[in-house]
Amino acid sequence: MATKNIHGRESWFVLVLFILLLVFPLILARFYIYLLALILVSGLAAMSLNLVLGYGGIYQFHHAVFYGVGAYGTALTITKLGYSPWIGFLVGPLLAAFVSLVMGAICVRLSKLYFGMLQISLGSLVWAIVYRWYSFTGGDDGIHGVSMPALIGSTTGSYYFALFVTAACLMAMYLIVKSPFGSALQGIRDNPVRSEAVGVNVKLHQLVALVIAGFFAGMAGVLFVVVDNSAFPDMLFWTLSLEILIMCLLGGWLTFLGPMLGAAIMVALRTFASTFTEYWTLIQGAILMLVIIFLPEGVLGYVNAKFKQLGNLAFGGKA
């Protein structure tokens, strides 16, 4: 898989999208702004997972743990320790990266399904602690009403904050993917044995990738707190991890922007479906099944393939 830079057409597309996202708050109702912010947050979480899943080929089944740890880290720093939110925004991702380092160091010895199983059990341990530690984490009630600085306290303010942070994170992730480190990671995904043979430290690369992914997932958790002013234990439950996984799959887990697209589709569908039916998970399950059977490369992967057939440039920078 050749590395490809974003070429003219694609960067124009991304730029237009960004400008559209900048002006949306001026024309859209508050609810839709909130929805867009939610898409950005879920999308960032999904893209951070894709860093290890799509690019690293690591079966990170329980990625939501880092998302939740980021959110709790921020919310607790603000509410329990009483520090300024800006410090909380730093604590969240760093704490998530640290948890990821510990979990990664334990899990990285294993591969594929065994990695996923151990990771999911460690994640469940974290969930169980958060779920039961009433005095500190609020137990199953979670934490509500986390106060934000005035600048980002309003719906529009939090949206812009989410937009700029997400954009910055995406840029950082893009640079990481295109860096020598990113290439090495993809080499490990495609052939770990050969990578080891040419002198790449496979386990170390995977561990670093896990920590980076944990950091960005924690950042998504921070953004959730900013947008929703709350954190709750379901953010660390394994069902959410699989939902994030679905986003990656739906959008296309071999593409860079696919998970963001998947998140947009999922969040939008969930919102509109829940206005006329209470059976959203049924629809979600049906979509997932159809995607697995008919579109195993995801929507963006499919579009990319079609574009290639037409002799055009693939958009989104195929890995």
Next chain:
Amino acid sequence: MSRTTILFIVASGLTLILGVLRIPNIAHGSLYMIGAFIAFSISKWFGGGTTGFWMAVALAPFAVALLSLAVERGIFAHLYEREHLMLLLLTFSFALILGDLVKMVWGGEYRTVQLPGSFKGPIPVASLPIPIYNLFLVIIGPVVALGLWLLANKTKIGKISRAAAVDREMVGAVGVNVSWVFAIVFVIGCFLAGLGGALVSPIVNVTLGMDHTLIMEAFLIVIIGGLGNVWGALLGALIFGLTQSLGILIWPQFGIVFPYAAVVTVLIFRPTGLLKSTW
């Protein structure tokens, strides 16, 4: 201990499917939940009481097995060649769909199955009052384990399925219809999920969401026992159930943390499980 039995029965079905078909079946928990709901409906149909209970325990697992046969033949049978991640997500899609179907059919209320009169009340065992039904469950567990062992080692289908787990193509080459062997194993595994659900229905609230925690626990049990190893599932269920009970005794608030910690400890030292896995 009664909970250990339920965990073992469900986990043994899961490990059977994992061992032979290599599908990490997340929908297993949903089948357990459906088993419990069907047991409730059957018991109600027969007017509760003794007949209702026995009919429920006898028929509910078969209903679940029928459902799983339809799903296996309809969808899974065509997708065995996909990688684990895809299969895992596919079973997750089933878990989502089945969960909502249960909501459609039975709604979100709490329900429970009536125990027959002979099972009510405690019985003194070594001067401790033990509920009779729990004692019954403790006896059922080893019976199921023995039954599975006999099935795997003494019958033709058991031998073929063990062979198919090791080398699918070779078994196919000697003229066995592997696809149907897989179907039978899958159905037996799901039957056990339904049995677990039916047996648990009198002692817990039968409700939506009872699948979510159970499937995670069953998976962890299967992993620490060794993938595909039925005795491993028994050992894992014992470890999980005992640490849970002990945890609740020692530190009630963090009772649920103990079994997870035990699982992590086991996996750090024996990443592929305590007993030999069939993979």
